[in-house]
Amino acid sequence: MIKAILFDLSGVLYEGSHPIEGAAKTINRLEHGGLILRFITNTSRKTKQQVLDELHNMGFQITGDQLFTAPEAAQQWCIANKLNPYCLVHKNIKPEFTDLEKPPYSAVVIGDAEDDLTYQNLDTAFDILNSGAPLIAIGNNRYYKGEDRLHLDAGPFVKALEYASDQNAIITGKPSKTFFDQVIATTGCNKHEILMIGDDVYGDIEGARKAGITACLVRTGKYQPGDELKLTPPAPLAKDVSEAVNHYLPAL
Numbered sequence: 001m002i003k004a005i006l007f008d009l010s011g012v013l014y015e016g017s018h019p020i021e022g023a024a025k026t027i028n029r030l031e032h033g034g035l036i037l038r039f040i041t042n043t044s045r046k047t048k049q050q051v052l053d054e055l056h057n058m059g060f061q062i063t064g065d066q067l068f069t070a071p072e073a074a075q076q077w078c079i080a081n082k083l084n085p086y087c088l089v090h091k092n093i094k095p096e097f098t099d100l101e102k103p104p105y106s107a108v109v110i111g112d113a114e115d116d117l118t119y120q121n122l123d124t125a126f127d128i129l130n131s132g133a134p135l136i137a138i139g140n141n142r143y144y145k146g147e148d149r150l151h152l153d154a155g156p157f158v159k160a161l162e163y164a165s166d167q168n169a170i171i172t173g174k175p176s177k178t179f180f181d182q183v184i185a186t187t188g189c190n191k192h193e194i195l196m197i198g199d200d201v202y203g204d205i206e207g208a209r210k211a212g213i214t215a216c217l218v219r220t221g222k223y224q225p226g227d228e229l230k231l232t233p234p235a236p237l238a239k240d241v242s243e244a245v246n247h248y249l250p251a252l
């Protein structure tokens with residue numbers, strides 16, 4: 001029986017700035033039903049507080065201790081390993097790294113830095129990596145869904161730096177098993193009692209599977225027809241988050 005559910009945010013609870021129909025009602029129903037809910041996001045353009053404020057404005061009653069963000073995990077990784085990172089991150093989350101980002105740099109943190117992902121900045125990052133510093137990636141998503149279409153995410157730039165510096169990035173967000181394990185541990189549930197719902201077949205579904213939990217793909221957000229077939233066995237598929245919940249928890 002499912003006792004805990006992990007939700008991806010963008011593309012599952014909302015698209016752009018619009019909540020997905022029925023999602024808030026479903027979350028509130030689960031909350032009242034005593035389910036353990038966790039929300040995990042690779043969103044690297046907003047601080048944790050901004051994410052929470054936006055969720056509240058869209059009608060989702062979620063608390064800070066239910067929300068796990070990849071930028072927070074990257075920041076904690078740097079603190080735990082006493083690293084001073086050169087940060088190629090979005091301007092909105094720069095303040096979260098201010099206390100850490102001091103030369104001489106002993107790491108590179110890369111996220112969805114948008115226009116700051118210039119040749120010059122990537123070349124500076126390459127130089128730091130070449131001195132033996134680790135590459136820490138907030139996520140390695142290939143693309144994300146904006147209001148209009150799919151856009152390049154940080155993943156392709158992470159790959160470029162991995163290729164040039166001949167090292168593998170430490171991914172702090174999804175699909176990192178460490179990230180999933182941290183969140184799973186907070187539920188106090190056994191793995192067979194936990195369900196992940198996401199719209200990213202690799203980040204959410206494959207990541208959850210590697211962490212040993214069941215996962216369901218939804219046809220909202222960045223989902224593209226056929227995504228479910230990119231995994232073996234194919235990912236279970238639901239129209240949206242409400243249908244996924246009704247399928248796995250029909251009695252609720």
Ligand SMILES: [Mg+2]
Nearest residue numbers: 008010011199
């Ligand atoms: Mg998503």
